[in-house]
Amino acid sequence: xxxxxxLEFFMxxxxxxxxxxxxxxxxxxxYVFVKFExxxxxxxxxxxxxxxxxxxxxxxxxxxxxxILKNGNFDYEFLPEDENQKESYEISNGRIxxxxxxxxxxxxxxxxxxxxxxxxxxxx
Numbered sequence: 001x002x003x004x005x006x007l008e009f010f011m012x013x014x015x016x017x018x019x020x021x022x023x024x025x026x027x028x029x030x031y032v033f034v035k036f037e038x039x040x041x042x043x044x045x046x047x048x049x050x051x052x053x054x055x056x057x058x059x060x061x062x063x064x065x066x067x068i069l070k071n072g073n074f075d076y077e078f079l080p081e082d083e084n085q086k087e088s089y090e091i092s093n094g095r096i097x098x099x100x101x102x103x104x105x106x107x108x109x110x111x112x113x114x115x116x117x118x119x120x121x122x123x124x
Contacts (some may be wrong), residue, residue, distance in 0.1 A: 004114040007052070007065070009045045010079075011035060011109045018078050018107060032076070032111060033069040061115070068113045075112040081105065 011032065013021075021028040045052045045065075054062050068074055082105045090097045 003117045005047060005117050007045050007047050007113050007115060009111055011111060012106045013078075013109055015081065015107050018109075022078065026072075028076070029069075029072040029074075032074070032109070033066070033072075036069055037066055064115050065113055068115070073113075077110045077112075079108045079110055081107045 021031065043054050045054065052061065088099050088101060090099060
């Protein structure tokens with residue numbers, strides 16, 4: 001039995017796109033494959049806390065991921081738009097001034113693929 005490693009990456013999508021794609025899994029899986037193949041998107045993939053830069057790791061791992069995406073053997077999860085609010089503060093003249101900051105995160109697909117450990121252990 002070959003041990004597998006989970007790799008994760010995100011793709012930005014619009015909520016309107018998701019409404020169409022969630023009903024048509026074939027369309028969704030083809031879109032992910034085409035986007036990854038043609039746009040070489042994304043360039044950074046997560047493996048736990050480790051980041052793999054596809055530009056530096058070579059074509060071997062990218063071709064393995066492309067094969068998995070082409071066959072539709074991956075899991076995905078839609079992550080809706082989100083807004084983070086962080087508060088910072090400033091002290092001036094003995095007074096505390098709170099400054100909320102908002103950061104908007106686009107809707108995304110979280111894509112998870114599994115690759116064999118032995119083939120790419122030097123990259124992970």
